[in-house]
Amino acid sequence: MSEAAGRVAPTRPAGRREQAKALKRGRILAAAQRRLASQGYEGMTMAQVAHDADVAIGTVFQYAATKPELLMMVAADRWSDAIPALIAQARDTDDPVEIILTLLSPLAQESARAPEVTMAIAREILFGVDGPHRREVVALVAQLEEAIAGVLTSHGAGAAAGTASTAARLIVSGGLIELNRTRTGLADGDPVEHRLRAMVELALAGARAGV
Template identity: 40%
Template sequence: MRLKRERIFRAASDLMRERGFSAVTTQEVSARAGVAAGTLFRYAATKSELLLMVYNEVLRSSIAEGAEHAASTPEPAAAIVARLSPLVAAAAREPENSAAYQRELLFGPHNAKFRAEGMALIFELEASLADTLRRAAPALSDEEARVAGSALFAITHLAIARMSASDIPEIDAINDLRLQVTQIVTGVVHYTPGGRIGR
């Protein structure tokens, strides 16, 4: 079973990278993987589920790369940019597939296995961003840190969406991300209870 899943994963990954999500069919994936269509659907019930299965691994790898870069970056805004930049870089390599992946994460069926897996990765990333903010601003409540962590992922999501929608170069998307992260982190670090910005 594991070998069949790996063959399906590799076939779907290669075909989507070569031709883009919209041009690939499940029949082509099953043929390249050397499995029957019914077997493929036991692992991923739809083409969208195949996309989620493949790009969850891209997301997981990008998150791990960002964590590695951030570990040696003490300044909080720079550490968060280091965590998020690999997500933008990965999306820039395959903008059509990245846009489709984001769409499926946001709007796909709630009971889909691979969508739930992808959302869990995002929630873990947001929690790690909240932890970074909490260390930089110890007075921040758990809820305030959670909301700020979600905002940081939201601007990353928009940076990725803008690249696929309007051909913004990766370097510009990352520079915009850096500016927005710095603004959010500066606001959070100088935030005082009651909603006032400290001096």
């Protein structure tokens, strides 16, 4: 083996590059979160986020190729810890309705805090163009659906596996649609939490009946 071949390639520069990328990503994410909180999704621009993060706009596009993908980047960051934690927390009660409402609570909380942004997130989950950050969010939503299906087959619900999976998808999709109706003014005057509860109770009754 030659001396050159026997050398170990240095890793420190690569580590510094990864650290620099992580710092830029963090600044972009924080800037997007601030703009969403202050201006909403429609008011936010990629140029504003780049300015606030102190990076070139091309750098923002490297981390999120489109404005919807930037929104999904923010949603994935918010939900990546919250949803697994809620799935674990939901095991502490035996009431299937309360368990499912606990699992849906990120949607209700987001709607109360920022209805316009939540509507945009719901729209992108349901109808958006595929992208890496949207795939992260869709995977988290799939975890919710799987957890809800598990509740529907246990905890006194007794739904068959196929029926439970279908009902879980309907519950999550219905919850996202309710968020959209809240923003567009098509919903009635009840708080979104009440409408989610009514939807869950109806879906649970149907799953138990095998509908």
